[in-house]
Amino acid sequence: MKLASLKHGRDGKLILVSRDLTRAVHADDIAPTLQAALDHWATLAPKLTQRYDALNDNQVSESFAFDPSVCDSPLPRAFQWADGSAYVNHVELVRKARGAQMPESFWTDPLMYQGMSDGFLGPRDEIELVDDAWGCDFEAELAVVTDDVPMHLSADKAGQHIKLLMLVNDVSLRNLIPVELAKGFGFFQSKPASAFSPVAVTPDELGDHWRDHKVHLPMHVTLNGEWFGSPDAGVDMTFDFAQLVAHVAKSRHVSAGTIIGSGTVSNTDRSKGSCCLAEKRMLEIIDQGEAKTPFMTFGDSVTIDMRDSQDASIFGAIEQTVTRYIAE
């Protein structure tokens, strides 16, 4: 099943989108919003699936053309956004570039931070930036959305709570990060609103590409229209999504609609490119002694997409441009 939210109020209006992303049908009579659908997933998913199947079979008379540009994030705001760093290769590179050793425990204990979730960017929304000296970067990631997860469950049981998948652009302000991390309380100002793909999909939409609680497909990233990276999200992912869900739930119950991110996708095979500017800059520092690639400035654009074996987009593409925000 593929779901999206039309821009409408604070929580959007739920629609179903055809598998090929060409057509859509309203679903707000079943659940007004995606959050409402997740709040009652066991009851509502069968009803949504029935309409989704009819849409794909051209049995829905009132369908309309699907337009990602009028979509909000599938969850325009959420009650939790927890972002992991499952591609430990990426973390090791970050450390290496600044001459620091990565603790061995990073291979067994996931890194994760709590991100802001009170208002996400739509998949085609501009990235509003006050000051480009803040070092604006994209991060192409995958994320899962859960239903209710009971406290302290095992990773074996956690996988069944994954209901949806999305792509993420975890916007990061790199030059604000060192001071924040030095304070010891994690990211805050350095992680403004993230954007998500136009469409959230149930795991079955990925077919054989969803196995071992990982997505085995390349993440395609372009910067200003040029290829930037296409690492395989199923390769070098140290912690799978079931392990990340269990990590979130260790000491707390987790509520439906929780979004859990993979962290920047990253392969040790450098020919695959990168999913964020920071990684490319780190490789430049390691190889050439200094970073050559600048961070994003006003007018720069990024696209993030994932395509199936037939080269068809699964989630729709995130396409964003950085614009200057002038404060009141």
Added chain:
Amino acid sequence: MKLASLKHGRDGKLILVSRDLTRAVHADDIAPTLQAALDHWATLAPKLTQRYDALNDNQVSESFAFDPSVCDSPLPRAFQWADGSAYVNHVELVRKARGAQMPESFWTDPLMYQGMSDGFLGPRDEIELVDDAWGCDFEAELAVVTDDVPMHLSADKAGQHIKLLMLVNDVSLRNLIPVELAKGFGFFQSKPASAFSPVAVTPDELGDHWRDHKVHLPMHVTLNGEWFGSPDAGVDMTFDFAQLVAHVAKSRHVSAGTIIGSGTVSNTDRSKGSCCLAEKRMLEIIDQGEAKTPFMTFGDSVTIDMRDSQDASIFGAIEQTVTRYIAE
């Protein structure tokens, strides 16, 4: 105005509570939930105020006795919970106890972390704990709730976006903190669900005790029925709530219903006691070489309350007991 949420579904049912906390009246016909009221605060606050005034004047026929034990957190779940450390004295003590110097910048740049907000505890809910070796602690704090705050506004303008105040018990798992902070991404598993006071109040309810965007009243804490602390929340607060709101909004728009905490209330005057076990333990380490006071274990209880000049509770008391949670 005083507002509360009866336990009902995921978001509670909005009620208004009389100034003396004895009577209540339903308000879900005006806004079904407190989040809904905050989403449309400018329009709905006048209607809520009208009914609140009638309740206090005994002009409401269908009022009922107010019972905090059937209340959820005023916002049973929220889209953002950002917790500051405005009482820098407390932070300095933490560092001193472990022999570390506090950076000078902590006096000018607020410490803040993003907390989980997908499901809070009600004011009388048990604190479910898997393992008391995790070092369960309470933290008595104040918090404000905002309406929509535009990106990058000045602290001068930020104060006007404070719509409500609450008390918080920011439950902390102290023995999980060192490993998490060493990873550099802030708290996660060490900060499970927080609890809030039965009632959220508009700033005018505090009268002269609300000035300079601080609450000038003692925070009363008991542990297992014994006095534990009553430091004045208006004393030694390095950053006021307007500064904390501006800190949150530096690089992002902030959405209505965002909760921003003060951090553990703490006075340099030691005769006032403490608002968390960790601070008491740090003072013991500094004075006596080792911590004597244990963290909370199963059956231990804490109360957090704030009273006006007539010794009347303003927010209702948080009263919680730690219980063992056995995972599936």
